[in-house]
């Protein structure tokens with residue numbers, strides 16, 4: 290459909306000719322107050338119209354009130370005096386589109402069709418090199434790639450939004466799911482109503498790791514990031530304690546890095562206040578990527594030295610068991 294709506298002044302809100310013509314074609318009718326129309330800059334203002342209705346233009350002003358280009362200047366029904374209808378046509382400004390695209394854990398087979406078609410229609414792609422490389426084969430020739438430095442998430446979000454505000458179709462990439470510890474929030478915190486936004490969901494690390502381990506997330510569970518770069522440790526600690534008391538299965542994202550080596554130990558100690566040492570734990574590194582490692586251990590035996598930033602740690606609850614070598618949290622059926 291190429292017609293967005295029919296626009297006129299509020300005084301014409303009940304005008305049957307307009308309402309019938311629009312309804313017959315399925316076009317919505319939008320009305321604007323006279324004082325708003327009077328402020329719109331138009332090419333063909335009329336003193337006569339101003340004297341009659343309080344604004345120098347109705348048709349052109351209503352067409353241009355939201356911005357855009359005037360395609361057809363006002364024209365009246367020829368031969369009728371006074372004219373029975375005046376019409377102008379404007380093309381609305383092109384709205385940019387920001388697609389927040391989840392690229393999954395790393396295997397193309399876990400990149401959803403919606404992500405593929407969104408990438409194929411993007412004019413601009415913003416993301417870390419590693420994610421851009423992963424989706425390069427899905428981009429159309431000529432797609433502009435805006436490089437971005439690791440760690441600079443705010444700058445990356447702003448780069449994508451600026452490109453979308455120019456009226457372009459932009460894809461902003463994240464690994465796993467774009468809304469989970471990723472670019473979704475920094476982008477949406479900064480995006481206004483002036484651009485369209487779509488979010489393409491994907492397979493997050495917890496779901497990918499859970500699939501490799503068995504069914505550890507089969508009952509109530511939560512995710513906690515152990516990175517205290519953006520969240521004070523006291524807040525993280527409180528959440529771990531709450532998860533421990535609530536008997537949630539916990540997926541620990543960002544569990545350990547060279548600079549953050551003690552947090553996982555403390556998290557384990559906090560959970561151990563409420564869970565037995567034999568509670569099953571899954572440790573998955575590089576899920577669905579080359580070099581994938583899947584280990585199962587227990588809360589008592591968990592060795593933090595095998596955990597790094599490419600790893601996710603899933604700690605079972607009081608009901609989680611190893612069955613046939615697979616980690617399973619029962620749903621509670623008897």
Ligand SMILES: C[S@@+](CC[C@H](N)C(=O)[O-])C[C@H]1O[C@@H](n2cnc3c(N)ncnc32)[C@H](O)[C@@H]1O
Nearest residue numbers: 394465466471493494542543575576598600601
């Ligand atoms: C900043 S978070 C990004 C999470 C991502 N948006 C998602 O939904 O999976 C990075 C953390 O996610 C986890 N992670 C992401 N991809 C992973 C994978 N393929 N295998 C294991 N852990 C992964 C690791 O804990 C890593 O430190």
